[in-house]
Every structure is written in C-alpha cells, then in structure tokens.
Amino acid sequence: xxxxxxxxxxxxxxxxxxxxxGRRRRRLEERVASEPGLRAELERQRLAVAALRSSELAAxxxxxxRIEAERExxxxxxxxxxxxxxxxxAGVAAACTLALLLALPGGTGAPTxxxxxxxxxxxxxxxxxxxSRPARLAAAAFGLPFPNWAxxxxxxxxxxxxxxxxxxxxxxxxxxxxxxxxGYTIVSGERIDxxxxxxxxxxxxxxxxxxxxxxxxxxxxxxxxxxxxLSGKGVPREVLLSLAGWRARGKIPV
Amino acid sequence: MLSFVxxxxxxxxxxxxxxxxxxxxLGDHVDRLYRAAVGLCGSxxxxxxxxxxxxxxxxxxxxxxxxxxDIGYLLRVLRNTFYSRYRAERRRPRATDLxxxxxxxxxxxxxxxxxxxxxxxxxxxxxxxxxxxxxxVAAVDLAGLSYREAAKALDTREGTIMxxxxxxxxxxAKSLGYTx
Numbered sequence: 001x002x003x004x005x006x007x008x009x010x011x012x013x014x015x016x017x018x019x020x021x022g023r024r025r026r027r028l029e030e031r032v033a034s035e036p037g038l039r040a041e042l043e044r045q046r047l048a049v050a051a052l053r054s055s056e057l058a059a060x061x062x063x064x065x066r067i068e069a070e071r072e073x074x075x076x077x078x079x080x081x082x083x084x085x086x087x088x089x090a091g092v093a094a095a096c097t098l099a100l101l102l103a104l105p106g107g108t109g110a111p112t113x114x115x116x117x118x119x120x121x122x123x124x125x126x127x128x129x130x131x132s133r134p135a136r137l138a139a140a141a142f143g144l145p146f147p148n149w150a151x152x153x154x155x156x157x158x159x160x161x162x163x164x165x166x167x168x169x170x171x172x173x174x175x176x177x178x179x180x181x182x183g184y185t186i187v188s189g190e191r192i193d194x195x196x197x198x199x200x201x202x203x204x205x206x207x208x209x210x211x212x213x214x215x216x217x218x219x220x221x222x223x224x225x226x227x228x229x230l231s232g233k234g235v236p237r238e239v240l241l242s243l244a245g246w247r248a249r250g251k252i253p254v
Numbered sequence: 255m256l257s258f259v260x261x262x263x264x265x266x267x268x269x270x271x272x273x274x275x276x277x278x279x280l281g282d283h284v285d286r287l288y289r290a291a292v293g294l295c296g297s298x299x300x301x302x303x304x305x306x307x308x309x310x311x312x313x314x315x316x317x318x319x320x321x322x323x324d325i326g327y328l329l330r331v332l333r334n335t336f337y338s339r340y341r342a343e344r345r346r347p348r349a350t351d352l353x354x355x356x357x358x359x360x361x362x363x364x365x366x367x368x369x370x371x372x373x374x375x376x377x378x379x380x381x382x383x384x385x386x387x388x389x390x391v392a393a394v395d396l397a398g399l400s401y402r403e404a405a406k407a408l409d410t411r412e413g414t415i416m417x418x419x420x421x422x423x424x425x426x427a428k429s430l431g432y433t434x
Contacts, residue, residue: 010416052395
C-alpha cells in the first residue's frame with residue numbers, strides 16, 4: 001500500500017463530506033475498498049465532519065437583539081438625509097424640515113448612554129488629577145471619587161473635562177495605557193437606562209451593561225443613583241468590565 | 255442621478271455587475287457567523303463581540319457586492335476583524351474558555367444535554383487547532399461555505415483549503431477520541 005500524498009488526502013476529505021464526484025470519486029472508492037488503512041482514515045474524516053456539522057449552537061438572543069439595534073441605528077442617518085434632500089428639492093421651508101428631523105427617534109430628551117460615551121472621544125480640558133489615596137484619584141463627580149487604576153491595572157489618569165449634555169452635568173476622566181485611551185464619565189441626574197439590546201455582566205457584585213457603538217465598547221452601570229459610562233476603542237471587553245467593576249475592597253464606593 | 259445614499263456605497267468586487275447587500279437579510283447569517291466566530295475565538299463572549307463588530311463594520315455604509323455571496327463576504331469581514339483586533343492583542347483562542355467560566359448562550363429549546371455537551375467539545379477541538387486549519391474548518395464546517403467560497407473568503411486556493419480541511423478534521427477526530 002502506498003501512503004496517500006497531499007492531493008489524495010484532499011480528495012479523501014472531499015469524499016468524506018460528499019463533495020467529490022464523478023470518476024475521481026469512483027477511483028478513490030475503489031482504492032478505499034482495498035486498503036484498510038485508507039478506509040479507517042476516511043471513517044475518521046466522516047466522523048469529524050458529522051460532529052462539526054451537527055453543532056446546534058445558535059447565536060444568543062441578546063446578540064441578535066444588538067445586531068437588530070445596529071441595523072436600526074444604521075437606517076436612521078439615511079432617513080434623515082433623505083428627508084433633508086426631499087425638503088430641499090420640494091422647496092419645503094427649512095423650519096419644517098428641521099421639525100421633521102427633530103421628530104425622528106433619538107433627537108430629544110435626556111442624554112443617552114451612547115451620547116455620554118462620546119465624551120470619551122473629546123480632548124481633556126484640565127490636567128490629570130493626582131491620586132489622593134490608594135485606589136482613588138483626587139477628583140470626584142457628585143460625591144463619587146474616580147478610581148486610581150495605575151497600580152493595579154496600569155491605566156494612568158491623563159486628564160479631565162467637564163461638560164453639560166442635554167441639561168445634565170458630566171465629568172469625564174481620561175486614562176491611558178500602552179497607547180490606548182479610555183474615558184470614564186459620571187452623569188448627573190436620574191439614572192439613564194442602558195439601550196435596548198445591551199448585554200449584561202456582573203463584576204464584584206455590580207451589575208454592568210455593555211454594547212458596541214461605532215467601533216467603541218461602552219460599559220455603563222450605576223453608582224449611588226448616578227450613571228457611569230466607561231468606553232474606549234480597541235480595548236478588550238473583559239478589561240473594561242474589570243475596570244468598571246473594581247471596588248478596591250470597598251475603597252471605591254458604589 | 256445617483257441618490258445620496260448610493261453615492262456612499264462601497265463596491266467590494268469589480269468582476270461582475272453588482273447588487274446592494276441587503277441589511278434586512280443579514281440576520282439569516284447570524285447563526286453561521288456565530289459558529290465560525292466561536293471556532294476562531296475559542297470563547298463564546300469573544301465570538302459575540304466579534305460578530306457584533308462585524309455587523310457594525312458592514313452596516314456602516316451601503317455595500318455593493320459583485321458576486322452573490324453574502325455569507326462569504328461576511329466571513330471575510332469577520333476574519334479581518336478577528337485578525338486586526340484579536341491577533342493584535344496576541345490572544346490565541348483558549349479551549350478552556352469554552353464552557354468553564356464564562357456565561358454561555360442559551361441552547362436551542364428542546365436540545366438534549368448530551369447534544370449541548372457534544373457541541374462544546376467539538377468547538378473546543380476547533381479552537382485548539384493551529385490557525386490555518388482552524389480557519390478552514392470554521393469556514394467550511396461551521397459557517398457552511400463551499401470550498402470555493404472559503405478559498406475566496408480566506409484569500410487562498412481551493413486545493414489549499416482542502417488540504418487544511420483534511421488536517422484540521424483529522425485533528426478534531428483525534429481530539430474527540432475517534433479512532434478506528
């Protein structure tokens with residue numbers, strides 16, 4: 001018996017999954033019938049194919065919901081542009097077009113978690129807060145201290161900014177590590193609900209919600225009734241979740 | 255006159271007349287992409303993130319495809335996203351990520367426990383494969399692409415796909431204890 005070469009192995013795998021046909025199939029089947037070693041190898045290939053293709057794994061419902069939310073988000077800007085074009089072409093008054101745009105979902109009301117996360121893309125306006133004690137920075141928003149992640153996680157605070165979004169105060173501290181930047185924003189006022197379809201996780205007893213928005217991972221949770229939002233690009237999910245959930249053995253109040 | 259939206263379309267292939275990728279149909283491919291992503295990442299949580307990032311990238315602008323190949327195109331984007339994100343972080347899929355400490359997706363209703371366990375073992379076996387074999391198995395056996403579609407998605411020849419499939423399947427069989 002001659003050992004099969006690469007091309008014959010390729011044909012064997014095609015025979016195993018049913019894609020080999022015609023004369024090549026018949027020739028290989030004849031050879032398999034007369035060579036026990038080849039027959040055994042074909043059987044292993046068939047068993048592997050059957051196992052691989054019988055996987056019942058389906059995408060989780062939460063993932064499907066988030067994809068649907070992405071599709072809806074992608075449709076909205078196109079609708080706004082079409083309305084704007086239609087208004088211009090038909091000669092409709094600018095005020096009327098503006099009213100139509102404002103009537104579309106997402107244009108009014110309290111800030112959303114995603115809008116708060118966009119502050120992480122802006123530059124800092126003041127210097128980095130120092131560390132006031134282990135685990136905490138000398139910066140706080142609405143009585144909540146920002147964590148000092150430098151020693152434990154290597155994320156160093158590099159700046160701070162204050163904003164007002166939709167009538168709410170928001171304080172953002174920026175952290176950097178190995179060329180990557182994340183923003184931690186605390187927003188005043190009533191808790192802002194996470195968007196529909198956001199996934200859930202729990203770290204150190206804190207319930208977190210997270211989602212992706214235009215290449216950024218956004219994590220949100222509540223501290224003493226205030227909304228916290230942590231986001232960044234190119235940062236692994238588990239890193240942000242671990243940072244968000246870190247309590248430093250009670251030194252970071254929730 | 256081209257509409258404003260069409261003017262932003264991204265043309266992915268120039269060999270034949272194109273058609274716009276229909277966002278409404280993308281949901282048809284979520285399960286297949288997810289299985290391929292689990293095979294590539296070796297982690298359900300990372301696979302979810304990877305699939306979501308893939309759809310975000312695809313939905314960012316209208317896409318014109320030249321070939322009737324939605325799933326092949328999606329797998330190419332999935333693979334490119336995987337390499338630009340996960341490979342950059344030097345993460346190799348860990349077979350132990352599957353089923354031990356992470357939140358697992360709900361199984362299909364009515365699925366027997368043995369089937370759930372078998373599924374995890376199979377995907378763990380795929381996650382443990384060397385990269386070229388893992389990609390070929392994920393594309394053909396998990397995402398359901400033909401050899402030709404897989405070759406195009408993975409930017410290689412059909413013969414190379416078949417060779418990698420043979421080796422990948424042999425290793426999966428060995429991991430699952432199939433000896434004969």
